[in-house]
Amino acid sequence: MTSQVRGAQLARLLGQWHSLPGRRRSPDYAALASAVRGLLADGRLPLGVRLPAERELAQALRISRTTVTAAYRQLRESGHLASRRGAGSWTMLPGTHRVTSSGLWTPLDDLDMIDLGVAALSAPPQLLSAARAATEDLPRYLGGAGYHPTGIVELREAVAEAYTARGLPTSADQIMVTSGTQHALDLVLRLALAPGASVLVESPTYPNALAALAARRARITTHGLALDGAGWDAELLLGSIRQGRPKLAYLIPDFQNPTGHLMPADLRERVVAAAHAAGTDLVVDESFVDLPLDATPVPPAVASFDRHSRVISIGGMSKPYWGGLRIGWVRASAPQVQRLAAARVGVDMSSPVLDQLVAVHLLAEAPAIVADRRAQLTAQRDALLGALATRLPDWRVCVPRGGVTLWAELDGPISSALARAAEEVGVRLAPGPRFGLDGTLERFLRLPFTLPAADLVEAVDRIAAVRYGLDRAARPQWREPAVIA
Ligand SMILES: Cc1ncc(COP(=O)(O)O)c(C=O)c1O
Known part of the structure; x- marks a missing residue:
């Protein structure tokens, strides 16, 4: 291509x-x-x-x-x-050795470490009562074998209702429950993508999506997002779809990870039309759609512009609720759901019934839980922005209107060096190159605001201290991108 x-x-x-x-x-x-x-x-x-x-x-x-x-x-x-x-x-980049990400990005168990590598909240207080209520429901399922490749009906109905409430009429047979959004993506890629097929992704994008694509040996091309403004450049994005005709495009239009950008409604509509004309399947990751901040209105779902089953939406419980639940889903046409379920039987058969029941109880309390999460995230984001403005005033950030991360433009191509130095003082960072290909994005850093405000302020203090130390140490040149293994 x-x-x-x-x-x-x-x-x-x-x-x-x-x-x-x-x-x-x-x-x-x-x-x-x-x-x-x-x-x-x-x-x-x-x-x-x-x-x-x-x-x-x-x-x-x-x-x-x-x-x-x-x-x-x-x-x-x-x-x-x-x-x-x-x-x-x-x-190209000088002496380009293609740098790939291992995709491994797991939280540390070292409790003294402030872990800014993971962008996820701890569990909401309602999780325990939801789990207790789920055990009460369990006897209804114990008479069966417990395998539900598309998910238990009550959860599929609850997820379908949430889509319908967002203005996208959806029936339970269009939903397949998965073990997390990452699993949903992997299954969709298995079904939709022959090894070596071409895929368009945003740059920066979610590193574990790159890992899933690498596993399919996808040929990846990127659409570069701008730090500020709308993020997506409409003409370039549409041009990449029309000219490149990728087999699939993976997009995160709702409070994109890592930038926090929100794709406007008219671009959503145009992307669907361009994808249809080019024969491109769109995989839309809605992980953060429930987390607008500052009462930001969320545009219609990308799938609401779809008339030809071109759009597969994926989402899950991890961001508004808890990652430890491992519950996600796919929204697609009913026949696509059946094909996905057939593919899944060769992978993991089905998701745990008990966790699905917990999800049903949490979704029943969605308005209250999600309102608390948004308030918590707003306060934490503002604490992080305040600390950055005071301690690292040369960094540029675009205030995210939702999601859980901000994308900072640093005062030099130092992201990997800074992450190494920060680890020494007990702060774990995800440096910019983790979110792209080929070692680019060294001038950027993703900072999640999922930890308590006091931890975020402390982390920024420590980062600022080591950042100024870097000037005295030998500074790596940006033209030699750090190899990430
Ligand atoms: C954009 C995006 N997609 C998928 C995931 C994975 O979510 P899950 O825990 O539901 O597998 C994440 C988690 O950070 C994410 O940010």
Whole structure:
């Protein structure tokens, strides 16, 4: 699959490239090359895409072709561009060894460690009473074998009702209960994706989704999200679907992990139309849809624009309720659910009945539980933002209007080095490159606000202390991305 960036698209991504902060009196071609390198390092310009022809870019930027020629030459010399006469120029990173993530991102059991690597809340107080009530219900199921490949009917009904209440009429036979959202994604990929098929994902994105895609040997292309504004660049995203015709696109439109962005309604509609025209299946991860903050209105579900069963929605209990429940689901057409259930029999047969019953009781109390979670997350987010503004004022953040994470732009390409240093002082961090491919995103860090406010403030204090120490230590160059094994 060849993916290409057109002149106007690259010009928009480059923005005010000629007056970037820190630019001293460098010539235009060097500033342009440096801006392209910055886009690559931030993951906003994917690797392996064809850049516009020199003449086209010169026209789009209203500069001379000689300047573009010199910038491309510099990019070739620094190892950021590979060119073949007559065929064009492709983006790359210097000495690129393809860096893959192990995807392993588990909480530590070290209680002294402030773990900002995991973006999930502890259990709500209502969990215990829901578990007790579930054991009371259990006898109803004990007469059967306990295998329910699509899930127990009462949970499927409760999940379907929640979709219907969101404005997306759904019946229980369109729901399959899984053992978590990650399991849902893995099953969907098994069904929808032949090994080696092409998949479009956001950059940054959820690392364990990248791990699931790696397991299917997917050929991954990325759509780079901007730090601020809407996040998604509508024309580029639609262009990647139309030109690249990926087999599948995995998107997190509701308070995206890690950026917190919320995809606007009109783009949801256009993405569904483009996916249909390109023959692309859309897998929409709604993990955070129940967690808008600041009374932010959530646009209609992506699947509500779908007329052709192109959209498979996945979600689960982990973010609003508790990750330890391991309950998630797929919403798809009834025949797709049947195919998924058949595929699942070869994997894990079905999800635990008791946990599904706990989920039923929690969903029955959804309004109260979720309101408490939002209030808690709002207070914690604000404490984190306040600590960052005081202790690390050079970092840029876009205030997330929902979800559980914020995405900080650091004051240098130091994310991996900072994570290593922070570990020494008892703070575990998920550095930017974990959320992308090929070691890009070194200037970014994901910070979850799922821990109590006091822990978040303490963590920022410790991070700030080691951040300033990094300047004195030998600083790694961003052009040598940390290998993540
Ligand atoms: C976007 C996204 N998808 C899926 C998951 C996994 O969720 P679960 O615990 O339901 O498997 C997470 C957890 O962080 C997530 O952020």
